[in-house]
Amino acid sequence: MKTPxxxxxxxxxxxxxxxxxxxxxxxxxxxLRKEEYHDVIAWQGDYGEFVIKDPDEVARLWGARKxxxxxxxxxxxxxxxxxxxxxxxxxxxxxxxxxxxNFNKLVLVNYPFIDMGSTGSGxxxxxxxxxxxxxxxxxxxxxxxxxxxxxxEDLRSPGGVFSAVARRMARGSVSDCSxxxxxxxxxxxxxxxGGEERGGERGLNGGGGGGYRSMxxxxxxxxxxxxxYGGAGNPNAHPGSRGPLxxxxxxxxxxxxxxxxxxxxxxxxxLAPPLSPALSLTPSSHLPYTxxxxxxxxxxxxxxxxxEEMKRYLQAHHQSVYNYHLSPRAFLxxxxxxxxxxxxxxxxxxxxxxxxxxERGGERGGGGERExxxxxxxxxxxxxxxxxxxxxxxxxxxxxxxxxxxxxxxxSHHHPIHHPLHLGEEPxxxxxxxxxxxxxxxxxxxxxxxxxxxxxxxxxxxGSGSLSSSGLGSSLSFGSDLSSAGGSGLISNSSSTGSLNxxxxxxxxxxxISDIExxxxxxxxxxxxxxxxxxxxxxxxxxxxxxGLTPTTPTGPPPTHTPTTRTWMRMSSRPPRPLLQxxxxxxxxxxxxxxxx
DNA sequence: AACGGAAAAA
DNA sequence: TTTTTCCGTT
Numbered sequence: 039m040k041t042p043x044x045x046x047x048x049x050x051x052x053x054x055x056x057x058x059x060x061x062x063x064x065x066x067x068x069x070l071r072k073e074e075y076h077d078v079i080a081w082q083g084d085y086g087e088f089v090i091k092d093p094d095e096v097a098r099l100w101g102a103r104k105x106x107x108x109x110x111x112x113x114x115x116x117x118x119x120x121x122x123x124x125x126x127x128x129x130x131x132x133x134x135x136x137x138x139x140n141f142n143k144l145v146l147v148n149y150p151f152i153d154m155g156s157t158g159s160g161x162x163x164x165x166x167x168x169x170x171x172x173x174x175x176x177x178x179x180x181x182x183x184x185x186x187x188x189x190x191e192d193l194r195s196p197g198g199v200f201s202a203v204a205r206r207m208a209r210g211s212v213s214d215c216s217x218x219x220x221x222x223x224x225x226x227x228x229x230x231x232g233g234e235e236r237g238g239e240r241g242l243n244g245g246g247g248g249g250y251r252s253m254x255x256x257x258x259x260x261x262x263x264x265x266x267y268g269g270a271g272n273p274n275a276h277p278g279s280r281g282p283l284x285x286x287x288x289x290x291x292x293x294x295x296x297x298x299x300x301x302x303x304x305x306x307x308x309l310a311p312p313l314s315p316a317l318s319l320t321p322s323s324h325l326p327y328t329x330x331x332x333x334x335x336x337x338x339x340x341x342x343x344x345x346e347e348m349k350r351y352l353q354a355h356h357q358s359v360y361n362y363h364l365s366p367r368a369f370l371x372x373x374x375x376x377x378x379x380x381x382x383x384x385x386x387x388x389x390x391x392x393x394x395x396x397e398r399g400g401e402r403g404g405g406g407e408r409e410x411x412x413x414x415x416x417x418x419x420x421x422x423x424x425x426x427x428x429x430x431x432x433x434x435x436x437x438x439x440x441x442x443x444x445x446x447x448x449x450s451h452h453h454p455i456h457h458p459l460h461l462g463e464e465p466x467x468x469x470x471x472x473x474x475x476x477x478x479x480x481x482x483x484x485x486x487x488x489x490x491x492x493x494x495x496x497x498x499x500x501g502s503g504s505l506s507s508s509g510l511g512s513s514l515s516f517g518s519d520l521s522s523a524g525g526s527g528l529i530s531n532s533s534s535t536g537s538l539n540x541x542x543x544x545x546x547x548x549x550x551i552s553d554i555e556x557x558x559x560x561x562x563x564x565x566x567x568x569x570x571x572x573x574x575x576x577x578x579x580x581x582x583x584x585x586g587l588t589p590t591t592p593t594g595p596p597p598t599h600t601p602t603t604r605t606w607m608r609m610s611s612r613p614p615r616p617l618l619q620x621x622x623x624x625x626x627x628x629x630x631x632x633x634x635x
Numbered sequence: 636a637a638c639g640g641a642a643a644a645a
Numbered sequence: 646t647t648t649t650t651c652c653g654t655t
Contacts, residue, residue, distance in 0.1 A: 104648080114649095
């Protein structure tokens with residue numbers, strides 16, 4: 039029995055089974071936020087919609103991160119498909135390699151603020167949802183007309199819902215597959231280009247102010263927030279300076295979403311009070327109070343969180359804030375969350391140019407090698423580090439390049455190079471509490487009993503678990519709403535970390551509200567029958583309905599597509615690509631370079 | 636290309 | 646639990 043307070047599973051510390059390391063969707067988000075990977079994967083289309091421009095590459099990266107060299111898009115996509123039921127993502131039908139995050143439910147548990155920072159480079163509208171705080175609650179801006187369709191937009195939550203996405207992923211999320219050597223995943227930092235090493239670039243923000251939009255989670259206390267944001271930590275984080283060491287010390291960086299909408303009109307003006315602290319997120323730990331004005335108000339005013347919990351949490355995390363495993367379904371509704379300010383930028387620019395398909399010429403045919411050249415050009419053209427830029431007062435000031443703007447992009451290859459940075463250590467902190475809820479989608483007809491059995495031969499046996507704890511993660515969670523009727527839905531959590539059984543989870547499961555389904559294209563794949571709980575949540579928080587805001591969404595996201603066709607998939611196993619093999623097997627050979635030729 | 640069952644792996 | 650792997654189907 040679990041009383042309603044214990045969301046057992048909601049808690050899973052890292053040790054728990056469920057909390058393994060990084061989750062795919064998190065990883066995707068991470069890639070999306072980095073410009074370096076924009077050639078590979080980028081936001082496009084409606085909010086939350088992204089297209090995998092280079093499936094093969096994405097798979098490779100993912101495989102690298104998980105130490106699964108055999109990863110390919112087919113497999114990766116299978117994993118993505120599992121998210122459908124969890125509602126973390128949907129497939130955008132009709133567009134190849136295009137999926138859409140359901141930020142609707144995505145909530146950031148730990149850090150509910152959303153910020154996006156990355157350069158503003160072009161962020162398509164699809165980028166991340168920005169919080170618009172028009173009123174009290176913050177929601178994501180309407181995305182597309184279709185979203186607006188949602189019938190039930192109101193969240194049922196009485197108080198209001200707040201859903202935000204948290205940001206920040208560890209940049210260095212790289213874990214280490216191997217033991218000590220870090221293999222860097224490819225994603226490490228993003229910088230890309232400009233520098234060669236991205237060692238410490240974390241510079242998050244320095245300045246402040248950039249335009250992040252942030253939200254605060256109701257549960258967070260000021261302190262916690264400050265800590266998070268505050269950063270005290272990196273004094274040196276200069277944008278440009280990449281320290282040779284240090285690397286990854288900090289964590290968070292920006293939101294998962296790469297986009298930064300804000301650059302708009304007044305630059306930071308919109309969010310005038312965006313929290314500066316947010317920018318600096320260094321987890322350094324204690325930061326004195328330096329709450330930015332903006333924050334303070336909010337914090338103080340509305341949330342009631344238990345300090346103790348927070349403390350525990352903080353302790354656990356220490357500074358690191360990341361926890362990668364978020365739970366897919368957790369979410370909380372936050373009754374009164376106020377946003378610091380303003381309204382979002384109404385329409386950012388919706389240029390989305392999308393690169394159409396011409397981008398990469400298709401070189402990857404599969405068989406050959408894929409060398410990813412560097413895309414340094416992209417970044418290099420300017421920003422020293424993405425991170426930092428965001429914080430800067432006007433990061434992107436001049437560069438509007440949406441996506442396609444890159445000159446070289448057209449040229450061809452620009453694969454990101456992954457630089458060596460090893461992230462070194464990852465603080466293994468676990469999080470004492472995570473709010474994770476994830477009701478199993480099951481229920482479906484599944485298992486009938488007889489039928490399927492595929493005795494497949496087991497082929498490999500990898501064996502070794504290299505999981506160790508990685509620890510980072512942010513905790514975002516997608517949730518279905520659990521507001522139980524009262525809206526109180528938070529997750530209480532207690533502490534049973536080890537046990538989570540799903541058997542009972544009535545706690546959070548929520549409801550049957552009416553579900554609408556959702557989005558235009560999204561059909562629900564399953565939820566029809568049995569899972570009451572699932573279905574209800576399809577709403578997009580970010581969706582629409584914003585009176586004040588204009589949804590200028592033109593609806594159509596243009597041409598997002600362009601998938602170059604690639605053929606390989608399926609079991610083809612990967613052709614000759616030794617790329618990252620260094621991972622798991624304890625062979626940490628080239629630490630630096632990511633891909634050993 | 637995408638879907639999803641199933642079993643296995645981690 | 647989530648992800649990986651394999652594979653038949655659409």
